[in-house]
Amino acid sequence: MGSLNPDFSGETVVVTGGSSGIGRAVALAFGEAGATVLNVDVRVDPKDADAEMPTHEAIRESGGTASYAECDVADPDQLDAVIEAAREVGGADGHDPSARGTSSSGVDVMINNAGFYTKRRFRDVTPAEFEQVHGVNARGAFFGTQKAANDMIERGEPGVVINTASDTQGRAAWDHSHYAATKGAIRMITRSAALELAGEGVRVNAVAPGPVATEIREGWKEEAQEMGPTGETPDLPLRAAMPAELPGAYLYLASDDASYVTGETVWVDGGGHVC
């Protein structure tokens, strides 16, 4: 079967949580598609045991352009510094905004992907844990969307925001109540921002992964790989994904092929949401 051949030359793509897992795969894919990639993460080293070098170094090794900025996305002030960093990397050698008909450097595509999860029963979630998960997942996506959109609008450049949601945004799962609440929030951040920003030339969408074999928590990678259809009552028609199966949805939503798509959540979940 064929595949798409995306070209993001001249565009600056910011990926939060791009050091590991899904974000790393997404960052590598945009790097391969010619984008200038800025990986924004609290740690530069990948959590993935099979990753040989930090994401930005891997992109450079393949001939692409990429940088890393240390940032805790839960802190909106640190996100301001990310916008500044995007302007700088976008103006660096080899980056030509005019390649896409734009004149200034800044965030062209913002991917709010950084995420945090702790496995906890509803009755045991503490206020501190609730705040921590909401800080990274919900506040990070809210202000990541807001600050990137403001940068695009102030520069007069159309742009795209993509938030990483989750299959748990719309269905209950054991030990996920605090996390699922943040992903439900991301669904409405995405829809609300899409409404208010459409007239300003900014599209806002989300990708909702199902189980993906990553190191989001200890042991999850191995557990995920055991998942699959369960006889007469399957709750996962396909299986868990590998991170490299996610970027296609992000590339599509970021591209002009999706020019009439906003406020949408694309489920990349092996069909889990139909069950």
Ligand code: NAD
């Ligand atoms: P991961 O742990 O492999 O990657 C998450 C990355 O986010 C890490 O590099 C981590 O350092 C970074 N990060 C964490 N807190 C941060 C912070 N405060 N500021 C900046 N960076 C921070 O996990 P993943 O599975 O690749 O998760 C990526 C996204 O996908 C998350 O939003 C997660 O909720 C979502 N998701 C994952 C799954 C899954 O099964 N793995 C399913 C649905 C949704």
